[in-house]
Amino acid sequence: MIPSTCVVRMPWIVDFLATEKEVRVLRRGVRAQLDRWGLPHLADDAQLCVSELVANVIGHVGPGTPTTLILLPDDEFLRIEVHDPDPRALPTLMTADTESESGRGLALVTAVTDRWGVHLLAGSKVTWCELVNAPDPAVTDRDRPPPPWSTRAEAVIDLYRPTPRHPVGRLGAAHAEETAISVITDLLHWLRAHGRDADDVLDRALMRFESRAPGAGG
Structure with missing residues (x-):
């Protein structure tokens, strides 16, 4: 949650x-x-x-x-x-x-x-x-909440887990990967059902992901 x-x-x-x-x-x-x-x-x-x-x-x-x-x-x-x-x-x-x-x-x-x-x-x-968005210098990394993308992703993944009380760290790497693939697949089905171009949406999502990767240029 x-x-x-x-x-x-x-x-x-x-x-x-x-x-x-x-x-x-x-x-x-x-x-x-x-x-x-x-x-x-x-x-x-x-x-x-x-x-x-x-x-x-x-x-x-x-x-x-x-x-x-x-x-x-x-x-x-x-x-x-x-x-x-x-x-x-x-x-x-x-x-x-x-x-x-x-x-x-x-x-x-x-x-x-x-x-x-x-x-x-x-x-x-x-x-x-x-x-x-310059951080407040009075706020330490320990005080800062997790990034919103991480919180949202964990909330969605919780819906797909057999035991949603377990945090992401309790999942094996392979299980976590398959869970993420299931989430993405269902979202693509939803987009197609609503008349959207799934390939176009994937391109845009990848663009945002790569722009935030460490060392990504402008």
């Missing part, structure tokens, strides 16, 4: 049409959501990133493009993803002087984020960036 002391922040997902008016709405929504998550210190940089990534869609894919914004928080990073349906129009980091009226968007994103990148999918792309 998920400990009551651990605050689980679920992803915030917004589908919208990319317009300048919608950018203003998204900025307000981002700040309000980060306040609810207890992350107001990230609001200014997150608003800037959302503005620039959506402006990139408007400028290079086109106004009115169906777009999705996803905020994914955890104890170390706030991940921002902007999904659009054109894998050909790739964002490019350009050198812009102080007199330029355009070209500074990704330079600003680079300046305030830990890393950013683009992931190409079948018929779409994801432009993402991550803001460091």
Whole structure:
């Protein structure tokens, strides 16, 4: 079960049409959501990133493009993803002087984020960036709760165990692996039953996993 002391922040997902008016709405929504998550210190940089990534869609894919914004928080990073349906129009980091009226968007994103990148999918792309959620120096590693992804995964795995009272450490390596495969398989069946592309979802999940692996680059 998920400990009551651990605050689980679920992803915030917004589908919208990319317009300048919608950018203003998204900025307000981002700040309000980060306040609810207890992350107001990230609001200014997150608003800037959302503005620039959506402006990139408007400028290079086109106004009115169906777009999705996803905020994914955890104890170390706030991940921002902007999904659009054109894998050909790739964002490019350009050198812009102080007199330029355009070209500074990704330079600003680079300046305030830990890393950013683009992931190409079948018929779409994801432009993402991550803001460091700097830990409170007064909180030690011993005091810090386990990361949300670990807590959520253990809660789901509990449903698949013959004896759910046993912690993950009590499972043999092979048993734990098979349990995880069963969870993933059932999720893929669920996605297909709801009309989603399982391969596309796996690609996106692997993208997020690899971006968090030790030594992963931006």
